[in-house]
Amino acid sequence: MDTQQNTALTRALAEVPGPLPTSGVIHIAIPHTDRFTIVGNHLAQHPDLSCTAVGIAVRIQSLPQGTEVSIKALAARCKEGEKRIAAALRELEAHGYLQRFRHRLPGEKVATRTLFCNQPAALVRLRSQMPSPVPVPVPEQPQAQPQAHAPQSEAESESGSGVEPEPEPEPAPLPPAPPVPAVLLTVATVTSPPPPPFVPLVPPPTAPKPPRPPLPRPGTLTPELDRAATALLSDLRRHAPRFTLSEGDIRQLVPPVATWLERDAHPDTIRRTLIEDLPQPLRHPVKLLKHRLTALLPPPLPGACDLAAPARPRIVVTPFQTCDDCDRAFRSPAPGHCRDCRETREHRGEDVRTAA
Template sequence: MDTPQNTALTRALTELPGPLPARGVIHIVIPHTDRFTVVGNHLAQHSGLSTTAVGLAVRIQSLPQGTEIGIKALAARLSEGEKLIAAALRELEAHGYLRRARTRLTNGRVVTRTVFCNQPTALLRPRIGAARPQRPPAPPQAPALPDVHQEQAPEAPDVQQQAPEAPAPQDHTPFVARVPPPTAPRQPPPPLPQPRELTAELDRAATALLSDLRRHAHQLVLSENDIRHLTPAVAAWLERDTHPDTIRHTLTNDLPQPLRHPAKLLKHRLTVLLPPPLPGADDLAAPARPRIAVTPFQTCDGCERAFRAPTPGHCRDCRNTRSPAQAAAA
């Protein structure tokens, strides 16, 4: 059985045009005539999606209209668990491939439907209907997909089958893409931290720490130019009394695989994760309570009653009962 397969493979390789690469993948492209799905490279090579999310998107795109793609329905059909499927669906929703739309049916019931778009960036392009020729009316579309999180009740298929006879009101909520277009302006990166004063001691300690990172993570091999560029940022951390082991752990922990730009990653971490300066002893002291002036007690010269007053004298009652002549004489 191996000989015919090897012969067919060898014959297919000889029919490929041009010289074959010395290494790497070699594609033998046989055109499909039936049972195929067109998948764009923007999805197949998406750098922001996991392999599970890309594979789940291809599976959803290949399913016929109206197929249930809820979490439980997909978990019953695939080998992945519900948690992994739910995480992949959230990734697709975050990048615009999935969209949830709430629609009220004719019987008053509100359902959440899920729409899969095979090319979400195309929805951002302007559409000019006047310049396009008139097209014949499109046939009634099949019912939309059910919710990916809220499972439909047993009577949901009957409701969807009646949708063409009594069309439900469409949800006209405008689609807001969560992925910015390639032409969107980018915010400038924050500046690299700088110490108040780059002393010779700080410069030597920061340079040594950066040069020693490759002993703890072999991916962090920096050039001399990169070390000179990142030294002030490390000096700013040391100036804020950050222990060198803390800086080393922050720069080497949980590195992405593969790491293509070590200097850019270190610059990002040194800038975003910069700790605040340590507070001084005065900052940690409890705030002093405000002093409240208390009016002292006095003994009335007439009735010897105690009352509050800044100076000795008579109380209020004695002052009111005394005659004007007595008050003047006093």
């Protein structure tokens, strides 16, 4: 009895380009087109992080902005318990991937906010390159020393004394303060606050979404188109049980399906377009049908006049004629004389016969 061959392995190895390694893992890398997250090797191959911490970090990085990532919320999403998730979060916090701090809300409430950085080494390097604010030197102003007044004698203090006191000498003017360099003032006033640790590139979930395009409608919804579209939509559940539509959904989808039928699309083509190559998991079948009926709507078929080759412009060629006097060939719609013979006859005053 012959040894059974593993055809699945042979077929999979045939799809791998290049020479195959003699040992170790063999990668079958198919490029992602949607629903993927970029993870650096510094996290995926971190020598000090456990596999649980790496998996929790990848899970947090794949979640959209604003998603709850507390221990209880992660335990509800993952199979690990709260103790293992808490230990993994502590590991990520120790290596700079995670930052948790308390934020006081109005009304004496305190909430825990979480920051996740996908490249903590780049964040530290960015902070080290930030310029530090330059202090502005304040020149010291020399203080004026109060002058000591000599005590007056009793004779000078008496009102009847005729001796005038000597005038006090005026204090010397203070030297002007040195001007502050304009460069220091500019640096001190223009220094902006430090930028945030990292700017999210994904818009928040509360960002306004563009309006959806309206569903296509036929030029005239005849009873025949209405009946054919209703039958096609009702028959989808025979081919794909997930497309078991209600009567209200069918009434909404009848006009776009009738538009496809009006544009001479075959019912089998419409059915394959709607139910093949479905996303996994399929959560909203009606929304998927509306999107495909709108985005994949074919143009109307061209008519016979549109397919006809355009008529080429007719080129009128003037025939050759032979001059009656000199037998020279010239182009003219009618027989007559050439240009030289016409000029000679006009000079002689004779009758000139030429084309009109």
